[in-house]
Amino acid sequence: MLKKIFFFITLLPLFGLAQTPESNLPQGLFQDDSVKIGQEINFLFYYRHPATEEIIFPDSTYNFAPFEFVSRQYFPTRTRNNLSRDSVVYTLRTFSIAPVQTLALPIFKLQNQDTLQIKAQPAEIYLKQLVKGPANLAQLKAQTQLAPIPERVNFAYWLIASGILVLVAVLVWILFGRKIIIQYRLYILKKDHNSFINKFNAYIEKFNKSESLQIVEQAITLWKNYLTNLEGNAINSFTTREIAAYYNDDEDVTTALRLFDKAIYGNIVSDKSSETIIAFFLLHHFADRRYEFVKDLTKYAATPENPVQLD
Structure with a gap:
């Protein structure tokens, strides 16, 4: 996975050639052009800006829908001729069944005690379909056999319950043990x-x-x-x-x-x-x-x- 990320980062200069400073938009692209449901996919997100600007990338609390956040890896800022480039690789996954899924992330620019949001152009990725054609649900249901699941004893609960019972018994004996003995003797x-x-x-x-x-x-x-x-x-x-x-x-x-x-x-x-x-x-x-x-x-x-x- 790390090798793919670093290989991904080495392509940044090539992608940067397609971007002009006048466009002033962040760029994002997926590592592959298609993904399976639940499969992790890397998403490269970078932004070129004047070196004097302070920017913030989305963190794990951001809503990456229709994707789910898995992890991220930041890379050091590179500055050349007063022009800086910040980049991050997000590891995401999706459980959406939409055939084409898009993601447009923003960057947040700190400017005059205010925050300016700049959103990138949407990046697309296709969902791989492993099942071709409609499924015969009636046939699947008829051939499905329930697998027996053996009962398992929850030893933790039993130990906790036993400990509580022992503790209660000890407390009862300490508080009422002499009275219990007397009442038992009188009964006999x-x-x-x-x-x-x-x-x-x-x-x-x-x-x-x-x-x-x-x-x-x-x-x-x-x-x-x-x-x-x-x-x-x-x-x-x-x-x-x-x-x-x-x-x-x-x-x-x-x-x-x-x-x-x-x-x-x-x-x-x-x-x-x-x-x-x-x-x-x-x-x-x-x-x-x-x-x-x-x-x-x-x-x-x-x-x-x-x-x-x-x-």
Whole structure:
């Protein structure tokens, strides 16, 4: 491309012979006499003027229609006998389908704090037609097969979205992490307690119908296992005395376990079943009280000095 431009510039003296100073018009000509759609073409533009004049050539912001600007290359001003010649080569392209296309560029002369525009004679170039005759659009459409385009994952968007989600999650955890832990712990406590109450009440109903010592033993085992999970201590392995001591001889616990021991080891359920029912409800009431105690402890003891521990 550069070789063509410099070869183009070497022809300037020959073109200058055809121009007289009296004409005082800029000159422009295309490198070739024809061009294809979208093909780049060089356009030589030059102007001869008195050396004292200041002129400006069109830049990339100028409207070169029907052509589009691609690039430009200026050449140094040449002065001889007080007559200067300025020249530039524009690289253009066209997407117009007109068979003959013209271009007439101006120069801008600075004169007495004003700008005078002088336009060159239009330069012509022909458009090369690669398709001869009218195209059979119906046939082209019938023979056209759509090419499948594989889906592509936009990893940039996925990475940005993932980063935003991670950032939001971190901020939520920093701001609400302790509250989330507390609410989750309270939810588990309530769920386990409701499950225990439903099963324990079922044992009470079964005992009312059968007065079976096996039902009593199963209910006590359920009660111990629930407190073991609630307190975080192996209460289900404690003896009656150890349980009473662990709960500081709580009246409900000591009374209920004493009545159950009396029923189991004395085998007197049928004679004193009313006492056994009382023992059931005492353990039920005690489990409710311990649940409320642990719930309040979880709710109000979760501070930076006393964090909640999820076992």
